[in-house]
Amino acid sequence: MSNHLTQVNFITPVQERIFEVEEKMRVQTDGHNPELGAALQHLLSSGGKRIRPAVALLTGGMFGADPEKLVTLGAAIELLHTATLVHDDLIDGALLRRGIATLNSQWTPAATVLTGDFIFARAAKLAAETNSVPVMRMFAITLATIVNGELTQLFASRGIANQEGYYQRIYAKTASMFELATAASTMLSPKDDGVVEEMRSFGYNIGMAFQIVDDVLDFTAEQATLGKPVASDLRQGLITLPALFYLDGHPDDPEMQSILRGHFFSDERMDRLVNAIRSSGSIQKSMDVAQEYIDFGLETLQKQPDCPERTALDELARYIVNRNI
C-alpha cells in the first residue's frame, strides 16, 4: 500500500525491492498465534511510505551493496520503526494512527508491550542477518538513541520549550533512523569510512527535514488527510517547531502560556491558538529550516558518483519538503 509513492519517480529504481522488503516483513509474522499474526499483518500493511527502506535501498544500490542484504536491512529498519510506533501509541494512549485504530486501542497494554517487543526482536534478528558487525552495532546504538529520546520526553518537565530540546528530540525520534538507513547501507558496500560519514550526514539532514515537515503538516493539513485531529501534538502539550517560532513572536500568548504550564483548556481556545499559528509566519520559518537541511544534504549527495540512484535520492530529498502528506 505504498500508494503515496508509487507515482513518484524516485521509487521506481527500487520498487521491486520494496515489495521484497514488505514480503520479508510479512514472513516475520508467520507461525504464531493466529490473533497475533492477524494483528501483525494489519500493522505491517497499514500504510506507511516505506521511505526508510527506499533510502537504504537507493543508497546501497548507489555503491553496489548486495541487494539481498539491503532488502534485509530495509526490513529491519522498517520493523524497528514499526516497533517504536507500537510502544509510542501505548505511551501516548493514541487511539488512531494514519486514521486506523491502533493496537493499543483494541488490546490490553500487556499484549501491546509484547507485540512491540516481538517486532523489536524480529528487527534485531534481521539486522543480525546482514552479517555485518558495524551494521549491528549501529542498529543497537540507534535503538538506544530512540529510546533515550522517548525517555527524555517522558521525564521532561512541562514548560521547557526550546529549539535545542526540539532538535534533540526529532534527531532521536526520526533523523537517527534515516542516518541508520544511509550509513548502514553504505557499510554493506565496499565504500570506506569517509563515504559512510558523508552518507550518514545526508541521512541526518533529510531525516531532520522529514520530521520538521511532519510537524508543519500536523498544523497545515486537513484532518481527513492526517487521519487524526489537526495539531494533535499541540493538543497533547507537545510543542513543535511552528509553535516554538510562534512563541518567539508571541511570548505572552495566553494559550501558549497555559500549555507551557501544563494546563489544558477548551477546544475553542485551542482552535484559536492553532489558527493563530497557522496564519503566522511560523509555518514558513519552519519550512525554511527544513529546506536548509535538505540543501545541506543535497550538497553532500552531489559528492557521490552520478547514477540513477543518486538522481532518485535527490528527488526523494526534494519530495520531503514538497509533499502534502
Added chain:
Amino acid sequence: MSNHLTQVNFITPVQERIFEVEEKMRVQTDGHNPELGAALQHLLSSGGKRIRPAVALLTGGMFGADPEKLVTLGAAIELLHTATLVHDDLIDGALLRRGIATLNSQWTPAATVLTGDFIFARAAKLAAETNSVPVMRMFAITLATIVNGELTQLFASRGIANQEGYYQRIYAKTASMFELATAASTMLSPKDDGVVEEMRSFGYNIGMAFQIVDDVLDFTAEQATLGKPVASDLRQGLITLPALFYLDGHPDDPEMQSILRGHFFSDERMDRLVNAIRSSGSIQKSMDVAQEYIDFGLETLQKQPDCPERTALDELARYIVNRNI
C-alpha cells in the same frame, strides 16, 4: 549484593569479573535523567544471583576467551534478563519482586515500558561490543525466543495445561538465556562449532533444571524467603510442573478444575490446594526431572578439559538442584 553466592565455591574463580560485570551494567545508566538513573540503579542492584553472567564467565574462561569480552557478554545477558523482568512485571501487574517494590508498582506503564526498552537497547549495544556476528545473531534469536514465549503464554487459552506447553514455556523464559550464556561465551573462544553445540546443550539442561527448581521453590519455600506469597504462580492461574504432576494424580480435584477453567476462588480453597500439592509426591517428581536435566548436562560437561572453571561449573550445576532460594 550477590550475597547468595559469595559463600559458594563456584563463584570464586570469577568473583572479580562479576564485580566488573556489575560495574559495566551500572555505567549503562549514567548521563540520564536523575529519576530514571536512580530507578535503574535500584533495579540493577536489587539482588539477583548473577548466575547467568557467572555461567558465561566460567564457560568462556574454560576455553580461553578474552576476559574483557566475557565481561561485556555477561553484562549484556544480565541486562537482557533484567529488561524482560521489567516488562514481565508490567504484564503480570506484579507489585513485588524479590521482596522489593517493582518499577511497575511505582511508575506509570509508559515509564515502565520505556525503561524496559532502554535496558533492552543497552543490552543490544553491549552484545554488539563483543564484535562477534554469531554472538549478536544468537542474542537477537534469544530475544525473539523469550518474547515469543511470553506472547504464547499471554494468548494461551486457559484450561490448557500439559507438560509439553510447560517445557516450551520454561525453555523460552529461562533455558534460552542459559544457552546464550554458555554458547555465546564459547563462540568468543577459539573453539569449534562442535564444542559450541556441547556447551549450548549444557546451558540448555542446567537452564531447564534452574526453572523447574524455581517452580518447586515457589511451592516449598517460605513467603519471607520468596519475597512474595507462596505458590504465587498458581494463585495467578499459571500451572507449573508440581501442579501438572499433581493434576495427573488428581484429575478431578475441584480447585485444580476451577483453575483450569480460569475461575478464581477463596484464599482458603487455594491454601488447601497448595498444601495438597506440597504434601503430594509431585514435588519430588519435579525435583527428579530437574536432577535428570542436571545429570545430562554434567555428562556433556565432563567431555571438556579438566580445569578449575569446569570444576566450578560442575558445582554450579549441582547447586541449582540443591539450593533453597
